[in-house]
Amino acid sequence: xxxxxxxxxxxxxxxxxxxxxxxxxxxxxxxxxxxxxxxxxxxxxxxxxxxxxxxxxxxxxxxxxxxxxxxxxxxxxxxxxxxxxxxxxxxxxxxxxxxxxxxxxxxxxxxxxxxxxxxxxxxxxxxxxxxxxxxxxxxxxxxxxxxxxxxxxxxxxxxxxxxxxxxxxxxxxxxxxxxxxxxxxxxxxxxxxxxxxxxxxxxxxxxxxxxxxxxxxxxxxxxxxxxxxxxxxxxxxxxxxxxxxxxxxxxxxxxxxxxxxxxxxxxxxxxxxxxxxxxxxxxxxxxxxxxxxxxxxxxxxxxxxxxxxxxxxxxxxxxxxxxxxxxxxxxxxxxxxxxxxxxxxxxxxxxxxxxxxxxxxxxxxxxxxxxxxxxxxxxxxxxxxxxxxxxxxxxxxxxxxxxxxxxxxxxxxxxxxxxxxxxxxxxxxxxxxxxxxxxxxxxxxxxxxxxxxxxxxxxxxxxxxxxxxxxxxxxxxxxxxxxxxxxxxxxxxxxxxxxxxxxxxxxxxxxxxxxxxxxxxxxxxxxxxxxxxxxxxxxxxxxxxxxxxxxxxxxxxxxxxxxxxxxxxxxxxxxxxxxxxxxxxxxxxxxxxxxxxxxxxxxxxxxxxxxxxxxxxxxxxxxxxxxxxxxxxxxxxxxxxxxxxxxxxxxxxxxxxxxxxxxxxxxxxxxxxxxxxxxxxxxxxxxxxxxxxxxxxxxxxxxxxxxxxxxxxxxxxxxxxxxxxxx
Numbered sequence: 138x139x140x141x142x143x144x145x146x147x148x149x150x151x152x153x154x155x156x157x158x159x160x161x162x163x164x165x166x167x168x169x170x171x172x173x174x175x176x177x178x179x180x181x182x183x184x185x186x187x188x189x190x191x192x193x194x195x196x197x198x199x200x201x202x203x204x205x206x207x208x209x210x211x212x213x214x215x216x217x218x219x220x221x222x223x224x225x226x227x228x229x230x231x232x233x234x235x236x237x238x239x240x241x242x243x244x245x246x247x248x249x250x251x252x253x254x255x256x257x258x259x260x261x262x263x264x265x266x267x268x269x270x271x272x273x274x275x276x277x278x279x280x281x282x283x284x285x286x287x288x289x290x291x292x293x294x295x296x297x298x299x300x301x302x303x304x305x306x307x308x309x310x311x312x313x314x315x316x317x318x319x320x321x322x323x324x325x326x327x328x329x330x331x332x333x334x335x336x337x338x339x340x341x342x343x344x345x346x347x348x349x350x351x352x353x354x355x356x357x358x359x360x361x362x363x364x365x366x367x368x369x370x371x372x373x374x375x376x377x378x379x380x381x382x383x384x385x386x387x388x389x390x391x392x393x394x395x396x397x398x399x400x401x402x403x404x405x406x407x408x409x410x411x412x413x414x415x416x417x418x419x420x421x422x423x424x425x426x427x428x429x430x431x432x433x434x435x436x437x438x439x440x441x442x443x444x445x446x447x448x449x450x451x452x453x454x455x456x457x458x459x460x461x462x463x464x465x466x467x468x469x470x471x472x473x474x475x476x477x478x479x480x481x482x483x484x485x486x487x488x489x490x491x492x493x494x495x496x497x498x499x500x501x502x503x504x505x506x507x508x509x510x511x512x513x514x515x516x517x518x519x520x521x522x523x524x525x526x527x528x529x530x531x532x533x534x535x536x537x538x539x540x541x542x543x544x545x546x547x548x549x550x551x552x553x554x555x556x557x558x559x560x561x562x563x564x565x566x567x568x569x570x571x572x573x574x575x576x577x578x579x580x581x582x583x584x585x586x587x588x589x590x591x592x593x594x595x596x597x598x599x600x601x602x603x604x605x606x607x608x609x610x611x612x613x614x615x616x617x618x619x620x621x622x623x624x625x626x627x628x629x630x631x632x633x634x635x636x637x638x639x640x641x642x643x644x645x646x647x648x649x650x651x652x653x654x655x656x657x658x659x660x661x662x663x664x665x666x667x668x669x670x671x672x673x674x675x676x677x678x679x680x681x682x683x684x685x686x687x688x689x690x691x692x693x694x695x696x697x698x699x700x701x702x703x704x705x706x707x708x709x710x711x712x713x714x715x716x717x718x719x720x721x722x723x724x725x726x727x728x729x730x731x732x733x734x735x736x737x738x739x740x741x742x743x744x745x746x747x748x749x750x751x752x753x754x755x756x757x758x759x760x761x762x763x764x765x766x767x768x769x770x771x772x773x774x775x776x777x778x779x780x781x782x783x784x785x786x787x788x789x790x791x792x793x794x795x796x797x798x799x800x801x802x803x804x805x806x807x808x809x810x811x812x813x814x815x816x817x818x819x820x821x822x823x824x825x826x827x828x829x830x831x832x833x834x835x836x837x838x839x840x841x842x843x844x845x846x847x848x849x850x851x852x853x854x855x856x857x858x859x860x861x862x863x864x
Contacts (some may be wrong), residue, residue: 242527307437390686429465
């Protein structure tokens with residue numbers, strides 16, 4: 138057989154790493170980093186090999202299956218489409234439009250078929266009970282951009298290749314490869330920054346892999362980031378380091394920001410954050426005096442009770458120091474397909490959830506309310522549910538309760554390739570093609586990249602005749618659920634490839650000959666240059682003026698005072714010390730942990746990604762372990778107000794005292810799973826500890842970090858051959 142090469146972009150995380158896949162006929166011989174890819178320049182991480190594992194996985198579904206009393210049975214596509222549509226329509230007729238709900242998982246944003254053609258299917262359901270992984274992840278970023286810049290997708294990106302000072306809060310880019318900061322080869326980029334005299338500073342309750350390589354790491358108490366940011370803003374103003382430069386000419390609210398932070402001195406928040414006042418001042422001074430600087434906050438800031446305020450204050454810090462929209466600061470991309478121009482600017486509060494009354498944002502309700510909307514009787518109760526490439530039982534708060542709720546639905550359909558902890562409750566599963574069988578273009582991650590580029594990847598393998606692409610599934614269901622809307626939809630007959638070509642030709646580089654044909658000729662991708670200043674022209678606010686002090690954020694500062702007893706707008710109303718109840722049995726704060734080999738729960742069915750040392754561990758400081766008479770490697774029980782899990786303990790000085798860290802995506806247990814590898818490495822689900830009632834009240838994002846837990850000795854031994862390790 139002839140040997141051949143295939144070049145594509147890995148779509149398993151946000152990094153957009155170029156791959157060189159070597160084949161002999163249809164047999165994959167190797168997957169390597171593509172050194173000629175102008176963006177990633179040969180970088181690759183272990184996840185890339187999972188593309189082959191998913192393609193070859195014997196557990197992967199390729200044709201529809203229906204759940205029966207005797208187990209799962211295969212059915213034909215047309216029969217499956219007809220039955221799904223009939224049952225969804227019957228529930229809509231019996232109970233009304235709001236009786237149906239839909240959840241979109243993280244992999245959808247990595248798939249061009251979903252990004253271009255999922256929306257018409259969602260609209261065909263005629264429901265406002267829409268949920269996604271966005272509200273357990275990045276919603277505060279979109280919320281802040283919507284209110285400050287006028288568009289939820291106008292997201293600033295750290296210009297890491299040119300900055301002199303990189304302040305990282307609650308993020309671990311050496312493991313995430315960048316998150317809402319697409320940066321293939323981030324380790325190379327950070328190393329180059331340091332070699333040219335730049336400085337990397339990490340603020341995190343854990344000394345992460347990134348913190349290990351940083352010039353300075355600062356421990357911080359979970360959920361106190363808002364105080365650190367407020368006090369840094371205070372210090373920059375107090376010491377005359379504020380210099381917004383040209384931004385001042387089109388920025389509203391600078392004086393309000395100065396007044397807002399007047400009371401939040403480093404001395405007042407030091408005890409609450411666990412950071413010495415002088416270190417807070419040092420952070421502010423270094424940031425404010427650096428030639429160029431950028432502040433970047435991610436999951437640790439977003440998935441907490443003050444996520445919206447934190448992401449807003451990150452923008453504020455970059456603006457008042459003059460580090461927004463300039464080289465080496467926080468900048469906006471110019472992607473080949475202009476997502477900002479083609480997508481809605483966003484919305485907030487057009488409707489609210491039925492039970493708790495939480496407002497929508499961007500057309501979705503917070504995922505944290507899914508359970509109550511299914512279990513609370515009454516008009517509008519969700520009785521039918523659709524999941525698309527998602528496993529919310531493991532990825533959203535209080536997974537055990539959601540597991541119970543899904544079991545009680547009248548009908549559920551999953552568009553997914555696996556029978557997992559969520560889809561096992563489906564009545565019908567419709568499996569799409571995936572990965573190597575599909576064309577690929579990173580519609581959204583080019584929008585978030587640290588350098589402008591474009592790349593198209595054709596399918597490597599032709600799907601079997603019995604398989605269907607995701608966009609074909611959406612289209613077949615839309616036609617049956619709302620034939621009239623489907624018929625008048627101008628894109629109803631277009632393919633993703635045709636839509637891509639249109640978007641490229643009508644985008645910012647279309648006049649220079651950008652097209653799908655050009656990208657097809659450039660197998661390694663096209664470099665489109667560094668990020669460029671774009672404000673105020675890029676703003677979509679009225680008068681193209683940046684709104685730095687929106688009323689929604691100023692009003693939410695009252696919660697900071699209520700929680701910490703320190704008013705950001707007035708006098709100190711309490712003492713600068715940690716808030717807690719000594720009699721409370723839950724005396725440790727829980728945080729998550731990103732892992733290089735584990736981006737989503739479905740990657741755990743790849744043997745090469747899960748084998749080796751135990752990765753689902755409770756990471757704890759030695760002082761906390763000793764005070765509880767716990768030792769490294771033993772089984773412990775971690776409990777919260779909503780549940781308990783058992784897992785091995787890993788004792789390490791990389792943890793701040795008073796904090797315990799558990800990674801997400803594990804917990805592969807339960808009847809009816811068809812995950813032969815993952816079931817051998819089950820781990821425990823951290824979302825059996827998180828509370829669906831605990832959200833950032835401003836944005837509705839799930840507050841997964843900062844949950845109070847207890848850790849005691851467990852009963853079960855560690856599995857033979859699986860040592861806990863430290864990460």
